Amino acid sequence: xxxxxxxxxxxxxxxxxxxxxxxxxxxxxxxxxxxxxxxxxxxxxxxxxxxxxxxxxxxxxxxxxxxxxxxxxxxxxxxxxxxxxxxxxxxxxxxxxxxxxxxxxxxxxxxxxxxxxxxxxxxxxxxxxxxxxxxxxxxxxxxxxxxxxxxxxxxxxxxxxxxxxxxxxxxxxxxxxxxxxxxxxxxxxxxxxxxxxxxxxxxxxxxxxxxxxxxxxxxxxxxxx
Numbered sequence: 001x002x003x004x005x006x007x008x009x010x011x012x013x014x015x016x017x018x019x020x021x022x023x024x025x026x027x028x029x030x031x032x033x034x035x036x037x038x039x040x041x042x043x044x045x046x047x048x049x050x051x052x053x054x055x056x057x058x059x060x061x062x063x064x065x066x067x068x069x070x071x072x073x074x075x076x077x078x079x080x081x082x083x084x085x086x087x088x089x090x091x092x093x094x095x096x097x098x099x100x101x102x103x104x105x106x107x108x109x110x111x112x113x114x115x116x117x118x119x120x121x122x123x124x125x126x127x128x129x130x131x132x133x134x135x136x137x138x139x140x141x142x143x144x145x146x147x148x149x150x151x152x153x154x155x156x157x158x159x160x161x162x163x164x165x166x167x168x169x170x171x172x173x174x175x176x177x178x179x180x181x182x183x184x185x186x187x188x189x190x191x192x193x194x195x196x197x198x199x200x201x202x203x204x205x206x207x208x209x210x211x212x213x214x215x216x217x218x219x220x221x222x223x224x225x
Contacts (some may be wrong), residue, residue, distance in 0.1 A: 033076035037096035044084025093120040111180035135184035150188045165199045171202045178207035186217025
């Protein structure tokens with residue numbers, strides 16, 4: 001369940017995003033409602049993570065509308081299901097911006113889905129609010145990155161684990177799902193560890209496909225490392 005702070009953040013982010021886009025877009029001001037695109041997987045592998053984000057945005061929209069809306073208008077959610085299919089994220093974004101005429105989009109979870117959407121929002125000058133941490137090495141005026149990058153999250157964790165309080169770790173296993181975020185983050189972490197004097201032989205990387213659930217063999221390998 002989303003925490004109260006997460007819900008409050010979504011509410012504030014949604015209000016700010018819609019205000020920003022509507023104040024800079026005359027067609028939105030002329031419309032009867034302000035349309036908010038919700039681009040989260042409601043089926044497939046990522047539904048377990050993204051459905052709750054859809055629910056959170058809808059909750060925030062209800063709260064804003066209950067207080068009279070924004071700029072004198074009600075917010076109208078437009079929900080689509082990209083079904084954990086990365087190319088479909090791009091198609092659904094084209095639909096939201098071109099056909100449904102939304103003013104802002106809240107969506108994506110994986111970095112690969114965001115990268116699928118990125119060229120579409122840039123070409124069609126849309127605005128995407130991305131809700132989770134990301135691997136960095138990307139910047140766009142059409143994307144609001146709300147989460148931490150590795151230098152803000154992963155590297156401080158490494159520093160702590162290297163410290164006496166964190167156990168003074170000497171050997172490292174970088175484990176992740178086999179896609180953009182884990183591989184890019186682990187590349188950054190490997191370079192950082194080496195800069196701290198950790199040898200290549202003391203760093204291992206392991207990746208699993210989406211939907212992988214049997215970690216017994218991997219855990220056994222890690223214990224042997």
